Amino acid sequence: MSEHGTQTGYGTRYAQSMIPVFGTPQRVLVRGKGVHVWDERGTRYLDLLGGIAVNTLGHGHPSITSALSKQAENLAHVSNFFATPPQIELAETLLRLAQAPEGSGVFFANSGTEANEAAFKIARRHGGPRRPRILALADSFHGRTMGALALTSKVAYRAPFEPLPGGVEFLPANDEDALAAALAPGDVAAVFAEPIQGEAGVRPLQPAYLQALRRLTREHGTLLILDEVQSGIARTGHWFAHQATQGVTPDVMTLAKGLGGGFPIGALIAFGPETRGLLTAGQHGTTFGGNPLAAAVALAVLGTIAEDALLEHVRTVGDAFAQAVTALGDDRITEVRGAGLLRGIGLSEPIAAQLAAVALEAGFIVNAPNPTTLRIAPPLIITAEELASFTAALPGLLDTTTASVTEGA
Numbered sequence: 430m431s432e433h434g435t436q437t438g439y440g441t442r443y444a445q446s447m448i449p450v451f452g453t454p455q456r457v458l459v460r461g462k463g464v465h466v467w468d469e470r471g472t473r474y475l476d477l478l479g480g481i482a483v484n485t486l487g488h489g490h491p492s493i494t495s496a497l498s499k500q501a502e503n504l505a506h507v508s509n510f511f512a513t514p515p516q517i518e519l520a521e522t523l524l525r526l527a528q529a530p531e532g533s534g535v536f537f538a539n540s541g542t543e544a545n546e547a548a549f550k551i552a553r554r555h556g557g558p559r560r561p562r563i564l565a566l567a568d569s570f571h572g573r574t575m576g577a578l579a580l581t582s583k584v585a586y587r588a589p590f591e592p593l594p595g596g597v598e599f600l601p602a603n604d605e606d607a608l609a610a611a612l613a614p615g616d617v618a619a620v621f622a623e624p625i626q627g628e629a630g631v632r633p634l635q636p637a638y639l640q641a642l643r644r645l646t647r648e649h650g651t652l653l654i655l656d657e658v659q660s661g662i663a664r665t666g667h668w669f670a671h672q673a674t675q676g677v678t679p680d681v682m683t684l685a686k687g688l689g690g691g692f693p694i695g696a697l698i699a700f701g702p703e704t705r706g707l708l709t710a711g712q713h714g715t716t717f718g719g720n721p722l723a724a725a726v727a728l729a730v731l732g733t734i735a736e737d738a739l740l741e742h743v744r745t746v747g748d749a750f751a752q753a754v755t756a757l758g759d760d761r762i763t764e765v766r767g768a769g770l771l772r773g774i775g776l777s778e779p780i781a782a783q784l785a786a787v788a789l790e791a792g793f794i795v796n797a798p799n800p801t802t803l804r805i806a807p808p809l810i811i812t813a814e815e816l817a818s819f820t821a822a823l824p825g826l827l828d829t830t831t832a833s834v835t836e837g838a
């Protein structure tokens with residue numbers, strides 16, 4: 430935290446009390462409202478990361494606080510021996526938004542990695558002994574628990590924890606020939622893919638590749654499992670990113686991040702009765718998953734997105750932002766990737782981490798998923814003007830970054 434957190438003592442207390450898996454936090458944040466957060470010294474930041482695509486409605490949104498407090502007064506938790514109205518209503522809403530066919534079903538979890546663990550189990554149940562292989566894509570990120578980690582390609586994340594659950598192979602993304610060859614033997618249970626690879630630096634799958642994924646998996650009796658943990662819940666201006674591509678309905682979709690707008694919740698949707706039937710009574714479970722607090726908040730999030738026409742808003746301001754960054758014509762910026770309000774700004778030099786630090790000093794929260802990408806995933810309620818304030822600042826932030834990198838070299 431450098432000098433941050435020293436006055437209040439939080440810096441030292443964090444270092445002395447937390448397991449340091451996240452490294453040193455950059456600030457101690459104490460308050461949020463709308464698209465802004467404040468640190469313990471009273472400095473305000475424009476939150477262009479939204480807790481990594483989580484704070485769908487920003488901070489302190491009245492629909493979330495009201496849903497949460499009403500539900501907390503009424504019924505905060507029951508075991509999964511019992512059903513609750515918010516949970517049932519949320520399942521029905523998700524099935525409707527996903528345009529899932531009759532006989533589809535939802536399983537609720539508490540995070541993205543847990544939603545993917547459930548998907549892994551479905552893949553194994555579908556595969557059985559005759560389909561032991563599972564495919565995932567290079568540069569994938571599916572989470573940190575052991576099953577989801579087995580599906581995650583990054584060696585630094587995997588190596589310390591091997592052996593991981595077996596049978597997973599990685600394919601280059603957007604390579605249809607490699608996909609066809611890998612599926613040909615007919616022994617693949619499932620393919621896992623993110624429609625937009627967020628942690629890889631906001632790298633979208635090409636629409637033609639996504640369609641090939643659907644067509645080839647269907648031909649070979651393999652499940653298509655789409656991880657929309659980051660790209661789902663209106664993030665791209667569609668309820669789910671895959672809905673932008675004609676003819677692509679997955680067999681399984683996993684969700685989390687934006688669904689609770691900050692309240693932890695994950696979900697898995699099994700499309701159609703056959704896939705839904707792969708998990709039967711007693712084969713999976715969770716204490717908290719689908720708990721009424723989480724379900725009530727998620728319903729408020731989805732309801733507000735619909736009522737406030739945020740899908741259209743996200744498309745409009747997201748496209749305008751991408752065009753404005755491109756129009757800067759700055760040769761240090763190579764491209765703007767992604768869709769809606771999930772964007773990766775490609776950099777010609779590996780300075781993304783330094784640039785994110787410079788941006789923070791200037792009052793903008795962004796992050797660097799890799800050395801040549803700056804990611805922005807702000808609350809969906811952000812205005813065009815707020816985004817434009819960052820675009821206008823970007824050349825100056827790049828100047829400061831380049832100067833400090835050259836000085837340090």
Ligand SMILES: *Cc1c(COP(=O)(O)O)cnc(C)c1O
Binds near residue numbers: 541573657658659686
């Ligand atoms: C964040 C993320 C996950 C993991 O979610 P957690 O809630 O951190 O467990 C899985 N898949 C994708 C695509 C993600 O972006």
